[in-house]
Each structure stands twice: as structure tokens, then as C-alpha cells.
Amino acid sequence: xxxxRLNFSVGPQRIVCMTEETTEWIYLLGQEHRxxxxxxxxxxxxxxxxxxxxxxxxxxxKIEKIVELQPDCALGFSDMQADIAAExxxxxxxxxxxxxRSVAEIxxxxxxxxxxxxxxxxxxxxxxxxxxxxxxMEMAAAQRLAAGARRPRVYFEEWDTPxxxxxxxxxxxxxxxGGTDCFPExxxxxxxxxxxxxxSAEIVRRNPDLIFGSWCGKKFRPEHVAARPGWDSVxxxxxxxxxxxxxxDILQPGxxxxxxxxxxxxxxxxxxxxxDLAGALHP
Numbered sequence: 001x002x003x004x005r006l007n008f009s010v011g012p013q014r015i016v017c018m019t020e021e022t023t024e025w026i027y028l029l030g031q032e033h034r035x036x037x038x039x040x041x042x043x044x045x046x047x048x049x050x051x052x053x054x055x056x057x058x059x060x061x062k063i064e065k066i067v068e069l070q071p072d073c074a075l076g077f078s079d080m081q082a083d084i085a086a087e088x089x090x091x092x093x094x095x096x097x098x099x100x101r102s103v104a105e106i107x108x109x110x111x112x113x114x115x116x117x118x119x120x121x122x123x124x125x126x127x128x129x130x131x132x133x134x135x136x137m138e139m140a141a142a143q144r145l146a147a148g149a150r151r152p153r154v155y156f157e158e159w160d161t162p163x164x165x166x167x168x169x170x171x172x173x174x175x176x177x178g179g180t181d182c183f184p185e186x187x188x189x190x191x192x193x194x195x196x197x198x199x200s201a202e203i204v205r206r207n208p209d210l211i212f213g214s215w216c217g218k219k220f221r222p223e224h225v226a227a228r229p230g231w232d233s234v235x236x237x238x239x240x241x242x243x244x245x246x247x248x249d250i251l252q253p254g255x256x257x258x259x260x261x262x263x264x265x266x267x268x269x270x271x272x273x274x275x276d277l278a279g280a281l282h283p
Contacts, residue, residue: 031119061081077099167192183206
């Protein structure tokens with residue numbers, strides 16, 4: 001008797017990644033041979049753009065091209081890709097849409113993808129290493145606080161016109177890195193339109209000590225921010241504490257934000273705390 005029809009692959013073998021975070025994670029797990037298509041916005045890891053066909057943007061996708069690749073799984077992110085997911089399902093493609101918005105949810109997504117690929121143990125090891133690094137950042141900030149430094153008030157700008165404040169995982173990483181989000185009440189809002197700051201005078205009133213800009217792929221212009229009417233009174237402007245973190249490093253809800261993005265936040269926040277301890281900042 002031929003039992004071939006009873007055999008099955010352990011985990012998907014032909015994966016389409018419609019956002020960058022799953023691509024980067026699968027590469028980190030050494031399973032990149034399973035990826036058959038990626039998002040056109042993918043820059044991490046850099047070699048993925050040379051090795052894999054680009055089959056989607058963020059809110060649009062080449063459905064026919066995806067179907068031609070004969071994927072046994074498509075991975076996406078958030079309600080913004082709901083229409084793409086629905087069309088792929090109609091075409092018979094298995095689709096998983098994650099909706100991670102917090103640091104804990106990002107870790108959960110990473111574990112689920114690793115387990116899906118039969119790499120649960122390796123995935124947990126990598127997750128534990130990232131958690132250890134984040135805890136070390138938190139401890140380093142706590143040491144500065146114990147020495148008398150203040151937590152800087154941080155304004156993270158995700159877009160400039162209109163200004164949009166930090167999404168939840170960024171807000172949480174700011175806290176872990178030693179800062180305080182100037183707009184914590186907006187961070188829980190999953191959609192950018194609900195994090196719009198209608199009156200920029202409110203940003204001035206909250207007087208951030210540090211400003212980070214990550215304008216969704218558009219280059220951050222600290223000089224333009226500093227020149228906004230009335231912003232010369234903002235502590236971050238007076239002390240030249242305006243910095244860019246590239247979107248691919250912090251607005252990707254995956255490995256990038258938990259590693260390189262968090263490290264950049266931490267580096268700038270610790271430098272500010274050290275300057276504060278030394279009395280080198282204008283009040």
C-alpha cells in the first residue's frame with residue numbers, strides 16, 4: 001500500500017512574508033530557504049531583497065504573483081492587511097495575520113512563528129537573549145536614577161504632518177530604556193489616526209527633554225522640528241536633543257525594535273541622564 005498521501009511537511013515550506021518582521025525573524029532562525037516572497041519595504045536583513053521576490057507593499061499586494069508562487073502559508077500584520085488576507089483566502093492560500101502592539105505581544109508572535117517552523121526551542125533561546133538585553137538596559141537606567149538622574153520626558157514622533165506620537169511597543173521600550181513617554185495616554189491606540197496630536201502647542205506644553213523622530217521611511221529633519229513656531233522654549237530644542245531612529249529599526253514590530261531600536265533609544269537616554277547628572281543641560 002502506498003502511504004505517501006499520509007505524509008506531511010512539518011511546518012510550512014513555502015512562505016510569503018507580507019511585512020518585514022517575519023522575514024527578519026525567519027532569517028535569524030536560519031529558515032530563510034522557506035521564504036518565497038517578501039514585502040517591498042523589507043530592508044532587514046539586506047540580502048533578503050536580493051534573494052527573494054517582492055510581492056507586496058503594506059496595504060496592497062500582487063495577488064496573482066503570490067498565487068503563482070504556490071505558498072503554503074502567508075504571514076501578515078494588522079487590520080491594514082485584512083483585504084489582502086481575504087483575497088488570498090479566496091484564492092485558497094492559508095493566511096495568518098498577527099496583530100502585535102506591545103512588547104509582550106511581539107515576543108508572543110516571534111514564538112508562534114518559530115513554533116510554526118518547528119523551531120520553538122531555538123526561538124525561545126533567541127527570545128530569552130533579547131529579554132536579557134532589555135532587562136540589562138532597564139537596570140542600567142535604574143542605576144542612573146539611583147545616582148540622582150531624572151527620567152527624561154520623551155516625545156517620539158512617528159509622523160510630522162500631522163504629528164503622530166509613539167505606538168505602544170515604542171512607548172514601552174522608552175520606559176524600559178529609562179525615559180518617560182510624553183503621551184502615554186495615546187500609546188494604547190493601535191491606529192495612527194488615533195494618535196494624532198491635533199494641537200502641537202500641547203507638545204510644547206509637555207516640554208520633552210528628548211525628541212526622537214521616525215517618520216515612516218521619510219528622513220527626519222531635526223532642524224525643521226526645532227524651527228516650529230514656539231518650539232524654541234522646548235528643553236529638547238534648547239539642548240539639541242533631537243535624534244532620528246530609522247523606521248525599519250523601531251517601527252517594525254519584530255526583532256528590530258527589540259534589539260537595534262531599543263539599543264538606540266537606550267544609548268540616547270543614558271547619554272541624557274549622564275549629562276543631567278553632570279549638570280550639563282540647560283534647565
